Amino acid sequence: xxxxxxxxxxxxxxxxxxxxxxxxxxxxxxxMIGLLPGLGPSAGTAILIPLTFSLDPTGAIIMLCAxxxxxxxxxxxxxxxxxxxxxxxxxxxxxxxxxxxxxxxxGSALAIAAIGxxxxxxxxxxxxxxxxxxxxxxxxxxxxxxxFGLMVAGLCLVIGLAGRNMMAALxxxxxxxxxxxxxxxxxxxxxxxxxxxxxLYDGIGFIPVVMGLxxxxxxxxxxxxxxxxxxxxxxxxxxxxxxxxVLSSKAIGRGTVVGFVLGLIPGVGAIVPxxxxxxxxxxxxxxxxxxxxxxxxGVASAETANNAYANAAMVPLLALGIPxxxxxxxxxxxxxxxxxxxxxxxxxxxxxxxxxxIASFFVGNVILLILNLPxxxxxxxxxxxxxxxxxxxxxxxxxxxxxxxxxxxFDVWLMLGFGVLGYVxxxxxxxxxxxxxxxxxGPMMERSLRTTLEISAGSFGIFLERPLALAxxxxxxxxxxxxxxxxxxxxxVRQTDAE
Amino acid sequence: MLKRRTLIAAxxxxxxxxxxxxxxxxxxxxxxxxxQMIVSFPAGGSTxxxxxxxxxxxxxxxxxxxxxxxxxxxxxxxxxxxAARARPDGYTLxxxxxxxxxxIVLDPERKAIFGVDAFVPVINQVLxxxxxxxxxxxxxxxxADLIDAAKKAPGKVSVCTTGILSDDHLAILMVQxxxxxxxxxxxxxxxxxxxxxxxxxxxxxxxxxxxxxxKRVQSGELRGLVxxxxxxxxxxxxxxxxxxxxYPTVISSSTxxxxxxxxxxxxxxxxxxxxxxxxxxxxxHVKKLEEAGLGLKPMVGAEYAKYYADTHAQAKKYTExxxxxx
Amino acid sequence: MPSGARQGWLIATGLMLALCLFFxxxxxxxxxxxxxxxxxxxxPFWLSLVGAIFSLLLLIGVLxxxxxxxxxxxxxxxxxxxxxxxxxxxxxxxxxTLLMDVLGFQLTMLGFNAILVVLLGERRWPVIAVFAVAxxxxxxxxxxxxxxxxxxxxxxxx
Numbered sequence: 001x002x003x004x005x006x007x008x009x010x011x012x013x014x015x016x017x018x019x020x021x022x023x024x025x026x027x028x029x030x031x032m033i034g035l036l037p038g039l040g041p042s043a044g045t046a047i048l049i050p051l052t053f054s055l056d057p058t059g060a061i062i063m064l065c066a067x068x069x070x071x072x073x074x075x076x077x078x079x080x081x082x083x084x085x086x087x088x089x090x091x092x093x094x095x096x097x098x099x100x101x102x103x104x105x106x107g108s109a110l111a112i113a114a115i116g117x118x119x120x121x122x123x124x125x126x127x128x129x130x131x132x133x134x135x136x137x138x139x140x141x142x143x144x145x146x147x148f149g150l151m152v153a154g155l156c157l158v159i160g161l162a163g164r165n166m167m168a169a170l171x172x173x174x175x176x177x178x179x180x181x182x183x184x185x186x187x188x189x190x191x192x193x194x195x196x197x198x199x200l201y202d203g204i205g206f207i208p209v210v211m212g213l214x215x216x217x218x219x220x221x222x223x224x225x226x227x228x229x230x231x232x233x234x235x236x237x238x239x240x241x242x243x244x245x246v247l248s249s250k251a252i253g254r255g256t257v258v259g260f261v262l263g264l265i266p267g268v269g270a271i272v273p274x275x276x277x278x279x280x281x282x283x284x285x286x287x288x289x290x291x292x293x294x295x296x297x298g299v300a301s302a303e304t305a306n307n308a309y310a311n312a313a314m315v316p317l318l319a320l321g322i323p324x325x326x327x328x329x330x331x332x333x334x335x336x337x338x339x340x341x342x343x344x345x346x347x348x349x350x351x352x353x354x355x356x357x358i359a360s361f362f363v364g365n366v367i368l369l370i371l372n373l374p375x376x377x378x379x380x381x382x383x384x385x386x387x388x389x390x391x392x393x394x395x396x397x398x399x400x401x402x403x404x405x406x407x408x409x410f411d412v413w414l415m416l417g418f419g420v421l422g423y424v425x426x427x428x429x430x431x432x433x434x435x436x437x438x439x440x441x442g443p444m445m446e447r448s449l450r451t452t453l454e455i456s457a458g459s460f461g462i463f464l465e466r467p468l469a470l471a472x473x474x475x476x477x478x479x480x481x482x483x484x485x486x487x488x489x490x491x492x493v494r495q496t497d498a499e
Numbered sequence: 500m501l502k503r504r505t506l507i508a509a510x511x512x513x514x515x516x517x518x519x520x521x522x523x524x525x526x527x528x529x530x531x532x533x534x535q536m537i538v539s540f541p542a543g544g545s546t547x548x549x550x551x552x553x554x555x556x557x558x559x560x561x562x563x564x565x566x567x568x569x570x571x572x573x574x575x576x577x578x579x580x581x582a583a584r585a586r587p588d589g590y591t592l593x594x595x596x597x598x599x600x601x602x603i604v605l606d607p608e609r610k611a612i613f614g615v616d617a618f619v620p621v622i623n624q625v626l627x628x629x630x631x632x633x634x635x636x637x638x639x640x641x642x643a644d645l646i647d648a649a650k651k652a653p654g655k656v657s658v659c660t661t662g663i664l665s666d667d668h669l670a671i672l673m674v675q676x677x678x679x680x681x682x683x684x685x686x687x688x689x690x691x692x693x694x695x696x697x698x699x700x701x702x703x704x705x706x707x708x709x710x711x712x713x714k715r716v717q718s719g720e721l722r723g724l725v726x727x728x729x730x731x732x733x734x735x736x737x738x739x740x741x742x743x744x745x746y747p748t749v750i751s752s753s754t755x756x757x758x759x760x761x762x763x764x765x766x767x768x769x770x771x772x773x774x775x776x777x778x779x780x781x782x783x784h785v786k787k788l789e790e791a792g793l794g795l796k797p798m799v800g801a802e803y804a805k806y807y808a809d810t811h812a813q814a815k816k817y818t819e820x821x822x823x824x825x
Numbered sequence: 826m827p828s829g830a831r832q833g834w835l836i837a838t839g840l841m842l843a844l845c846l847f848f849x850x851x852x853x854x855x856x857x858x859x860x861x862x863x864x865x866x867x868x869p870f871w872l873s874l875v876g877a878i879f880s881l882l883l884l885i886g887v888l889x890x891x892x893x894x895x896x897x898x899x900x901x902x903x904x905x906x907x908x909x910x911x912x913x914x915x916x917x918x919x920x921x922t923l924l925m926d927v928l929g930f931q932l933t934m935l936g937f938n939a940i941l942v943v944l945l946g947e948r949r950w951p952v953i954a955v956f957a958v959a960x961x962x963x964x965x966x967x968x969x970x971x972x973x974x975x976x977x978x979x980x981x982x983x
Contacts, residue, residue: 052553062912140699167883171841174876178848178869185865186688188663189574190608198612199586202570202577214920223914223945224907266695290854318699321715323691326541326571334544337551339790388945389956392938395918396960399934400968403925403976406570406581412922420915427902428830430836446868447688452683453863455657455701 007129008356014363018059023360026063027367030070034087035077057338060089064334065357066364068327069310075115076303077379080109082394084215084401088206089270089306091436092278094214096291102296106380112248112296112301114372120256120308121365127260128315129358136319137283139264144451145462147267149472151445154272156476157279159432169434172425176438186447192450199410206439208402208415213432216404216415217422219391240469244296251281251297255304262305263312268325270309271440275433277305311361317342318354319422339354509653529589529770533564536592536757537585539578540682541571544690545710545793549625549755550594552787553776565592570730574662576609576692579739582799583613587760589767593618597754597807601814602664615811618763620803622775623756625788626735626796627708629670630738634698635720642725643705649680659685661693665778667706669817670727670751674822679744708753709734713792727751734792754810756797756803830902831887838884844877913944915958930976 013019055063075090078188080097093113100109142150158173182193183203213428240248263271281301282291291298296418313324314331321343323329347354354431385393402415425432456462463470536554538571540546547569554565570578579600582593595618603611631642639645649656660667663686685702687693690711699706700720709726713734716723723738727749731740741749757775759768778784779797788795798806848869855866903911928982938957947953965976 042658076906140695143696143699143701167879167886171876171879171883174872174879175841175844177872178845178876180870181869184572184576184609188608188865189576189603189606190855190865191610192855192869193848198580201580202572220911220914223910224903226906266691322695322698323543326543329541329543329691331543333548333551336543336548337787339787343715343718386947388942388947391914392941392956393943393960395914395941396934396938398965399918399921399925400964400976404968407977409922409926409977414923416915416918416922419918423911424833428833429778430837449868450863451685451687455683457654457683 006351006355009352010357010359011362013058013352013356014062014360014482018056019062019356020363022055022059022063023066023167023364024367026066027070027364027371030067030072031077031368031372033067034071034073034074034090035150047469052159057340060338061331061334061340061357062360062364064331065314065361066367068331069121069307069361069364070368072306072310073114073303073372076113076117076306077110078397079088080106080113080299081379081382082215082390082397083218084211084394084398088210088440089274089309089429091210091214091271092274092302092433093299093306095278095433096293096295096302099292099294100220100299101380101383105294105296106383108244108375109295109299110376110379112240112244112300112375113377114302114369116248116255116300117251117307118365120250120259120304120306121311121368122352122362122455123256124260124263124308124311124413125361125365126387128312128318128361128371133434135264136315139266139316140320140322142265143191144448144455145466145469146472147265147410147461148445148448148452149469150265151441151448153472153476154276154441155438155445156480157276158437165429165431168429169431172430172435173438176435177442177456179209179435180439180442181446186443186450199408202406204439205341205405205411205444206415206436207405207441208411209418211398211401212323212420213422213425213436215394216419217426219394220419220423221426222283222387222390240296247297248300251277251301251477252304254280254284255301256308258301259305259308260312263309263324264315266316267324267444268309269325269440270306271437273305273309274302276438277301281473291492299439307365311365314358314361316356319344321346502582529767530561532590533566534561534590534592535585536565536567536594537578537582538569538594539571539575539582540569541597541689542567542569545627545708545791546594546596546720546755548791549710549788549793552784552791553624553757553775553779556781557775559781559805560774560778561704567594567673574603574665576603576611579603580612582758582772583617583760585760587762587764589759589763589771591760592621592759592771594759595620595756597756598619598666598669598814599664599753601811602818605811605815605818606664608684608822618758619761619763620756620758620807621771621800622779623754623796623798623806624753624779625709625710625755625793625804627754627793628732629666629728630707630709630712630732630735632705632707632712632716632721633672633703633724633726634696634700635722637703637722639704639724639764640722642739644703645724646674646678646680649678653681656704657683657685657702658704658706659687659693659696660706661687661689664818664821666708666751666753666822669814670706670749672817672820673727674746677748697789709791710791711780732794734794746777754806756798805825831890833902835884838880838887842877842880842884845873845880848873849877910945913941915945917941925977929978930982931961931965934964937961 014023060394071087072089075085075087076093076097079085079090079093079103083094083098085091085094097109097113100106127292155173158169180203182200184201185189191201257276258280259273262268262276278298278301281297282288285291285295285297313328315323316322317328317332321341323332332342340346340353398415399412402411403409422432452462536550538547538550547567551567554567554705570581575596579593579595582591585591593700600618601615603609603617604613623813628818631645633639639648658671660671668686670682671682675681685696687696690707693705693707696702709732712721713751715721716735716738723735724740725741725744726732729740729742729750732738741747757769771803776797776799779795785795852866852869852873856864857866857870858864917937917940921933925933935957938960939953942953942956969976
């Protein structure tokens with residue numbers, strides 16, 4: 001049987017009664033998990049593993065996969081509505097998604113997110129079918145040196161989120177990197193900047209910081225305005241306008257590519273493709289100043305990349321048995337507990353099983369779209385709740401989210417502190433996004449550099465031997481250098497467009 | 500009709516008396532609510548899989564939920580620290596990995612806030628022997644090939660571990676000592692990174708454990724060079740042991756078991772011992788562990804405590820040696 | 826309040842400079858390199874150095890910027906109304922966080938919900954009551970029973 005025949009067989013299987021039900025249940029649960037605080041995709045998926053003991057393996061795995069990419073969408077909802085990312089990767093969507101909500105266009109934002117996610121996920125799955133094994137093997141060539149290059153490139157791209165004040169953005173990046181270093185050194189285990197406080201051994205958690213900076217900071221800002229509701233504008237129709245469609249479609253295309261390619265590389269994590277897609281979109285835009293103020297392409301690119309990544313991340317798992325991220329590792333655990341070892345041999349031993357699972361990704365993406373699109377109007381209406389209730393509600397949400405990470409009030413205090421900080425920084429117009437991204441990339445950067453040096457026995461010359469790594473390192477740094485020295489050469493002439 | 504004051508006084512007295520009767524009364528009702536089991540390694544990894552299998556079996560045995568909670572980071576230190584600081588009431592089990600717990604305690608740079616006696620070992624579950632593996636197309640066909648190459652080019656053959664001062668790292672040190680060779684040691688963070696590193700061709704050899712990769716060695720995708728144990732692994736009967744190859748001192752494995760905090764009442768420990776032992780011997784548990792390639796080796800109570808102490812002594816020797824090289 | 830904004834910027838960049846210098850000092854105390862490559866202090870040391878330079882540059886920029894630029898800035902300091910509301914939110918949050926481990930999620934949030942909503946202007950008691958209970962006991966039930974998420978039980982530990 002060749003690939004296509006297997007796919008058809010798998011499609012047939014995945015549309016059968018129970019499997020369809022599992023996919024549906026997974027999508028619903030996933031969206032809820034993404035939506036609710038304290039239940040990131042890995043925690044949510046892990047909780048449900050025991051369920052799989054009593055279910056048939058195929059169905060169980062279909063459901064778990066559906067939960068995984070479903071959760072990506074759930075996280076979007078809170079990002080757009082209340083500026084709190086439901087799970088880490090949705091943080092980029094907050095930037096333009098929430099701005100759109102404040103203009104009354106929450107419906108469009110959510111709709112475009114749903115559609116972009118669908119397109120991204122489906123295309124990624126198609127690509128998975130076609131190129132799974134050869135691409136995955138190629139992706140393994142991406143070693144610690146290349147990884148480090150990618151992280152540096154990512155950080156340099158962060159300047160693309162700078163807005164007006166480049167130096168402030170750079171400083172926030174550095175501060176983000178420094179905060180990321182609090183805790184146990186990732187390689188040696190030596191405590192850094194912990195001052196004997198055991199709660200800091202694990203570092204400053206990303207979720208409390210983001211919930212504080214974005215969520216609580218936003219609440220404080222909104223509190224000082226004299227308005228009855230969270231947002232001041234009228235709710236507009238949730239159908240995106242024609243112009244919005246045009247802008248978004250290109251963003252969706254680019255987002256899919258970025259998300260898919262990065263999904264093939266183990267260890268990248270969902271945030272990197274999301275923000276890279278966003279920044280690329282901003283760089284290519286004719287009106288980059290719209291980004292951050294409700295540019296729909298910003299939402300489209302981020303969300304598409306998000307879902308394309310989630311689906312593509314299954315490639316290393318299925319093709320090579322290597323999980324791309326902690327969440328996918330949980331899925332792998334589910335496979336193993338059910339007696340299946342993902343990898344090339346599973347493809348050979350049990351092709352019907354693997355293809356059924358792959359086919360169910362298609363089905364799952366469709367289900368997600370059908371589930372979420374009609375609800376968009378409903379979600380958007382939530383914003384009409386009076387500010388006092390909304391604010392308190394969001395705070396309950398944030399408290400649960402922060403506490404449940406480690407069952408520790410310390411994280412709640414952290415969130416509170418960063419909330420105040422976020423408010424102050426916003427007032428002073430310091431950009432928050434670079435710090436957040438630095439917080440994520442910092443540890444990965446340090447770890448990959450130190451591993452690279454271990455492999456090369458301390459010699460930095462290893463970068464000269466590996467062209468891809470070298471390219472990833474030098475090109476962005478050169479571009480960044482130019483941007484700092486000759487900003488005028490890179491500024492687009494916007495005045496003429498506006499007039 | 501009880502007067503309110505009497506009622507309050509009575510409940511006050513009961514509250515004061517509670518600690519006195521707590522040990523035996525609580526133990527008879529133990530467990531009354533959900534038990535948490537802190538696993539210090541990521542979900543989906545081979546430690547976590549074993550933990551979840553025993554948690555499911557223990558749930559059936561105790562009739563209360565046994566919830567696995569992953570607290571990852573710093574080679575297990577995060578999770579072990581948290582488990583050590585939990586209340587010694589038997590409701591927070593520590594899923595401990597040896598020699599990880601030992602090396603963390605022994606490395607002064609780690610500034611571990613728990614000591615070797617912070618945990619009371621209850622029962623061991625898995626003994627996962629060390630395995631040295633390479634890609635199927637690697638030039639090293641046997642362990643002897645590897646040692647030869649290392650002798651010819653000291654410090655050039657790269658080997659990797661799943662973490663600094665992990666059992667893999669100690670195994671490398673043991674080999675270096677016994678065969679008088681020097682490797683270039685690279686430390687990854689966990690089995691996944693290690694696999695990516697070796698299969699991707701960035702590092703030559705992996706020092707790992709049987710459980711994580713045995714299916715892929717069985718299928719021929721990877722080649723196992725040697726198992727660092729006294730007897731052959733039943734999952735990989737074709738791979739020779741270090742004992743057979745004349746390296747009898749190179750014995751290393753990763754064991755995982757369940758412990759409680761120092762100060763947990765003795766009867767609760769006893770209840771846990773009996774219950775967990777029954778859970779581990781249940782056919783479902785045995786079967787699932789086998790499918791996952793994890794060798795079951797239950798050691799209960801005093802036997803486990805002795806193993807803990809022995810492992811600590813062995814770890815001490817090699818940890819100090821590793822630290823000297825820093 | 827232009828001078829207020831300028832002061833705000835000065836304080837902020839000054840604090841960031843201080844923070845970078847602090848990190849610089851702390852990382853200097855850690856091993857910077859050893860035989861196995863860069864040590865724990867390596868990255869933070871250079872980073873804090875760069876950070877200190879950036880904050881210094883920013884600080885100088887703030888000092889040199891003209892008053893006119895501050896007046897043109899978008900955001901202003903909050904007025905009395907704003908300050909009261911912000912203080913209400915922060916104070917309620919702080920108190921709730923302090924009490925939660927002791928009193929438990931349900932009781933603390935019951936109080937938190939009711940009080941904050943009133944502080945922010947609500948007066949309709951039936952709605953407040955329903956909201957307060959749903960947002961404390963209701964939420965607790967859902968999260969701990971159905972979703973396996975542990976929340977502080979406090980004195981109501983049963």
